[in-house]
Amino acid sequence: MPEGHTIHKLARDLQRDLGGAIVRADSPQGRFEDGAQAIDAETLIRAEAWGKHLFLKFTSVTIHVHLGLFGRFRRRRTPAPPPRGAVRLRLVGEAWTWDLSGPTACEVLPRGGRASIIERLGADPLRRSADVERAFEKIRSSRRSIGDLLLDQSIVAGIGNVYRAELLFLAGVHPQRPGRDVKPEELQSLWELSVEQLRRGVRLGRIVTVDENAPRRGERLWVYKRRTCRRCDGAIRNVTLGGRRLWYCPTCQPRRRPAVRRQTAGASAG
Template sequence: MPTLTRTSGLGRPVTIGGVPEGHTIHRLARRHRRLLHGQVVEVSSPQGRFAEGAAQLDGRRLEGTDAWGKHLFHRYDDWWLHIHLGLFGKFRDGALPAPEPRGALRLRLVGERSWVELRGPTACELMVDAERDALLSRLGPDPLRKDADVEAFLARVARSRAPIATLLMDQKVIAGVGNVYRAEVLFRHGVAPLAAGRDLPGEVTAAMWDDLVGLLEDGVRAGRIVTTEPEDRERPHGRPRRVDAHYVYGRAGLPCRRCGTEILDADHVGRRLFWCPVCEA
């Protein structure tokens, strides 16, 4: 099996930035639906980079919101507003009156009672149905969607020579899983990160899918990622603290919660991968 080159052993939890994972995008879709659904919306781009698109949407009614993996959609008549937050995109919202626009504000939506602002996204664009369909055809199934094609995910993994750690981050294989869920689900199922997808028993891959469905749904409800079981936390009762939230992610140099072995990390396809060399052997 290939080896990973370790990059650090910090002995303490670390904060690592990244693209928001799928639970965050689904939460945003639900929140925007609550704030603006059915309302005629004033749309502007104070920064100017989305001025033409904003002019197309201004005065239209928000008919619905949707999410697929890390992609957020608003529906306005014949248009889809497509947003991908990327590394730096952030939403902010509040009750009217809206504050004065400040800084690089890509998009502002103002409804009857609320306002929503977007800064720094990787993508903020208009799409027609055919363009959205083309984008979705390039994405794998999303565990948070009721119409998710789990068999497509299982088949893609079963025929791939790529490491399972790579496949879980490939949005063409499974949409919405990011670095945290990737590291945590591999640990929870005792799967070596560099094991080839095709070498995994089908029941293990299916169990990881089912686990991701539950973990992502928990993330949507809680607004945070918690993957540890109560008995594996330093404080097993009450709301999980940040230091108790994960098994391996961000814990390089700390002891494994289950076996005590030092958690390792390494660069893997441009991202940091965390694992326990004993529990995931």
């Protein structure tokens, strides 16, 4: 189940397996027959990710895929066994076959369709061209909570419910702080953590935020769905923000920043 890291890894894998070659396409489930027919026997020119959106550019048209909450791609060796479950789109390459099931969106884009989707998306931590300043501006001028803002794809594209909780924890920011009250250095930290963590997610193929080499299953996250805090052992709280459940540690993520201890001039920093 996908946040931005999943889609970016997918784009790379599809590009590697199917890119630059002719692909056979069909819709075993039958709900994308016309679309599959449109690209069948065409060359996959480029697989590209933008936030949580995937674009598959073929010779004559571009396919847009959004996995939503349940969507999934399965990779199998060609010749592949019969589709398992409801496969919306099967892409068959020389060596590998990819089966798509359960997407929220799987559609042939009209001309200009890709551009109009990208227009609506905010800064993607996995893209070098990300317009960070614009994202910061939107956050700094909003009274909505930072927890809500981080899920808004038109501000930051690619962060989902797990990453937002983990990033806020790592940055020590309380999720209910209004965007306008988040300090520039905290925003900078949130952004840098996003880049670092999402990249790690792409590399590992799953979300791992804890600072351990080989975290065991169930020990990969700091706060998401946990009851106690890994760092301070205090009770984790959860609130609904942006329509989704969000977990945080009230001790490690104080609502007010801890007062900076006043230092007399000339005192050496600790």
